[in-house]
Amino acid sequence: MSGRISKAQFAQSREIQGRRFLENPKVDPFEIYAPLVFQALRHWGEHRLVLALDTSMLFGKFCLIRFAVTFRGRSLPLHQEVIQHESAQVSTRQLLPMLARVKGILDALGIHDVRLLADRGFCDTELMDWLWGCQWHYRIRIKSNLILADLAGQRLCKLDEIRLQPRETRHFHHVAITGQAFGPVHVAVARPTDAQEQWQVVSSEPTSLETFAEYGERFQIEEGFLDDKSGLHGLESSKLRDVTSLNRLVMVLALATLFLITKGVQIVAEGKRRMVDSHWQRGLSYLKIGERAMRWLLSRGLEVFTHLALPGGPDPDTLGKRKKKCPDPITLLEVGWTLVLRPLS
Numbered sequence: 001m002s003g004r005i006s007k008a009q010f011a012q013s014r015e016i017q018g019r020r021f022l023e024n025p026k027v028d029p030f031e032i033y034a035p036l037v038f039q040a041l042r043h044w045g046e047h048r049l050v051l052a053l054d055t056s057m058l059f060g061k062f063c064l065i066r067f068a069v070t071f072r073g074r075s076l077p078l079h080q081e082v083i084q085h086e087s088a089q090v091s092t093r094q095l096l097p098m099l100a101r102v103k104g105i106l107d108a109l110g111i112h113d114v115r116l117l118a119d120r121g122f123c124d125t126e127l128m129d130w131l132w133g134c135q136w137h138y139r140i141r142i143k144s145n146l147i148l149a150d151l152a153g154q155r156l157c158k159l160d161e162i163r164l165q166p167r168e169t170r171h172f173h174h175v176a177i178t179g180q181a182f183g184p185v186h187v188a189v190a191r192p193t194d195a196q197e198q199w200q201v202v203s204s205e206p207t208s209l210e211t212f213a214e215y216g217e218r219f220q221i222e223e224g225f226l227d228d229k230s231g232l233h234g235l236e237s238s239k240l241r242d243v244t245s246l247n248r249l250v251m252v253l254a255l256a257t258l259f260l261i262t263k264g265v266q267i268v269a270e271g272k273r274r275m276v277d278s279h280w281q282r283g284l285s286y287l288k289i290g291e292r293a294m295r296w297l298l299s300r301g302l303e304v305f306t307h308l309a310l311p312g313g314p315d316p317d318t319l320g321k322r323k324k325k326c327p328d329p330i331t332l333l334e335v336g337w338t339l340v341l342r343p344l345s
Contacts, residue, residue, distance in 0.1 A: 022245045022252075029251035030079070034105060036255065037078060040262055040308040041069070041109055047312030049111050051078065051102070052221035053095075053118040055088045056229070058236075062246060065090060067102050068221045070117070072315045074285050075224040076261055077254040078102055082246040092126045103134055115139065117218035123202070125182040137204045139215040142187070144200060146177050153181045159200050164191035171207045188212065227287065228253050257287065262308045264290030268317045281320030 021027060041049075050070045055063050063085040068075035079102050083094070106114060116131055120141040131138050144160040151174065164170060169190040176183030188207035191198045201207070201215050229235045233253045240246050264286030267273055276292035277284045284292070297304050 022240065022248045024248075025244070027248055029247050030101065033077075033251050033254055034079075034101075036308060037076070037258060038105060038109065040076075040258060040310040041105075041111070043309040044109065044111060044312040046113075048113040048115060049106065049312065050217055051114060051116045052218045053116060053122055054218070054221045054225070055090060055121075056225045057088050058082065058229075058246065059241065061086055061241075062243065063088060063090060064225075064250060065095065065098060066221065066224070067098065068224055069310075070217045070220045071261065071310060072286055073220060073223075073319060074227075074261065074287050075220040076257060076310070077224070077250075078105065080250060080254065082243055082250060084243050089121055092122075092124045092130075095122075095127065096130065099130065115214070117215060119218065125178055125180060128182065128185070128202075128204075132204065138202075139211060139218075140202050141215065142177070142200045142202045144198065146200075147179060148172055148187065149176045149181050149183075151176055151181075151183055159187075159189065159198075162189055162198070164189065164198055166191055166193040169209065173206050177202060224257070227257070232256075232287070232291065258308065259305070260290035260294065261286050262290070262310060263293050263305070264288070265310065266306070267293045273317065279320055282317045283320050 052068050052070050052075055053066070054068075055065050058064055061084060062082050064080060064082050066080040067078045068080075069078050079098055081098060083090075106112070112135065114134075114136040116136055116138045118127075118138070118140045120143050123140055123142045123146070128138060128140070142159070144158075146159050148156040148159065150156060153176065156172075156175065162170065169188065171189075172187040174184045175187060177185055177187070186203045186205060186207045188201045188203065188211045189198055190212060199212065201211055203211055227233060228250070233256065235249070235253060238246075238249060240249060267276065267289055268282070268286070272293075273282060273289060276296055277289055282289075294304060
């Protein structure tokens with residue numbers, strides 16, 4: 001991106017410049033965003049990276065496909081694309097070119113320990129086979145009409161034939177799924193106390209109670225969509241209705257998210273969180289800490305950025321208990337649980 005600072009003095013002039021940028025065919029969102037997120041993830045270390053995959057509809061005629069890194073209760077877009085598609089359901093063939101770019105970024109970073117999380121709309125053996133070829137792991141919610149079989153292809157049951165009592169879980173290890181007997185995979189089935197619907201998750205690794213908590217991290221990407229559409233960024237108020245301009249716009253929003261989260265990480269690491277967060281323990285997401293820090297610094301004419309860095313590993317400043325939206329998922333599973341898999345910030 002150009003380092004030139006705009007000389008526009010009036011709101012209308014800035015709006016015109018912004019529109020020209022969004023309509024500029026020379027602006028490639030991937031070429032701009034990928035180097036910056038690459039720079040931030042260089043600080044990830046040897047920790048496992050968890051990716052969430054999901055889609056979101058825009059204006060009833062566009063579909064935003066997103067691969068995002070889950071990070072301390074929020075998610076950061078790693079690669080995304082808007083397509084003209086009147087459904088949130090997309091095929092694996094539409095995902096594979098994006099997955100190839102995601103893998104290229106992570107391979108260049110030397111990050112090979114990867115887990116993908118996805119909802120049942122992405123329950124497809126072609127996708128699982130691709131992930132297996134990359135030696136990536138996955139936790140994917142699956143549909144109740146899938147068939148379980150042993151590795152010899154002998155039918156065991158359909159998932160909707162399994163009847164569980166509230167709070168009961170069941171695990172099937174080294175089995176195959178679908179009529180094509182894809183496997184070996186591992187399947188966890190559970191029934192919460194708050195609904196008749198059972199939950200089924202397929203995993204590339206042996207399952208346990210913790211599998212549902214791991215799958216629950218997927219909901220962090222939904223918080224990201226809310227931030228973009230109706231929360232922090234207000235994407236839903238956009239008047240743009242063409243794919244190329246929307247792709248540039250969501251790239252700009254992803255850059256803003258990247259800058260704000262990394263600023264929040266920096267503020268916490270420097271021990272300055274309470275300058276912008278009034279809670280004794282962390283009561284705001286890193287995104288909101290970064291936003292408040294930006295406003296605070298800009299209002300005083302201070303330096304805003306020093307570097308982009310997203311370190312992996314445990315959160316050094318976990319969210320205060322009063323701000324958590326739900327109890328720990330493992331506790332819920334073990335002690336009269338209610339399956340409310342929501343992010344904690």
